[in-house]
């Protein structure tokens with residue numbers, strides 16, 4: 001079996017960790033890492049899949065190049081605005097695209113649990129989503145906190161996350177802690193997830209990259225990568 005050729009967009013913390021991981025894996029080969037100002041089209045011409053861990057300013061170019069070169073995409077960038085989110089949906093009409101603001105197995109499981117709890121408990125419970133990340137993180141609340149909030153709102157039949165309280169803290173080099181608390185004056189239910197290394201997200205992104213190659217066009221999430229029969 002031929003190795004899957006992976007292009008990486010974004011040469012920051014995640015991009016570098018991904019590139020280092022691919023080096024040691026027999027079924028994957030690094031096609032290259034896209035730096036600011038480099039030729040993305042040329043890179044994608046020699047790739048089977050592109051993983052985007054740049055920032056929102058980079059994602060627009062990644063979407064255009066992925067469509068132009070018909071290369072499946074895994075995007076983990078958080079903080080996309082409405083316009084970029086629409087572009088993402090448009091791109092998914094043309095290619096298979098996994099977008100997830102958290103690539104970890106634990107958060108995928110937690111999302112399912114939170115959905116079930118919110119469906120059962122309903123709107124009587126106040127929901128607080130607290131997150132802690134490293135001081136370099138640019139967006140707040142984290143994409144993961146927002147994604148969990150959207151899951152709660154959807155499960156409760158609410159059109160927005162307005163009734164959910166978000167708390168963000170930036171401290172040291174914390175790779176990512178999240179806690180979802182549901183409470184009334186008499187009862188508290190809490191879910192928490194913590195990672196000690198961003199390698200967890202790297203492993204999830206590589207799993208998504210292997211999965212997305214050969215899928216039909218569409219917008220997928222880690223829920224699909226991990227749980228689709």
Ligand SMILES: NC(=O)c1ccc[n+]([C@@H]2O[C@H](COP(=O)([O-])OP(=O)(O)OC[C@H]3O[C@@H](n4cnc5c(N)ncnc54)[C@H](OP(=O)(O)O)[C@@H]3O)[C@@H](O)[C@H]2O)c1
Nearest residue numbers: 010011012013014036054057058076077078101102103201
């Ligand atoms: N989905 C997940 O599981 C997950 C996990 C961790 C992080 N994330 C998200 O992934 C993204 C990257 O995280 P990170 O910690 O790796 O950030 P980072 O260290 O700041 O790296 C971002 C990289 O993107 C590059 N970049 C920005 N704009 C660009 C442009 N217009 N063209 C080309 N390159 C550009 C930056 O280049 P310069 O240095 O030249 O600016 C930098 O190398 C963030 O949105 C973060 O929230 C998601």
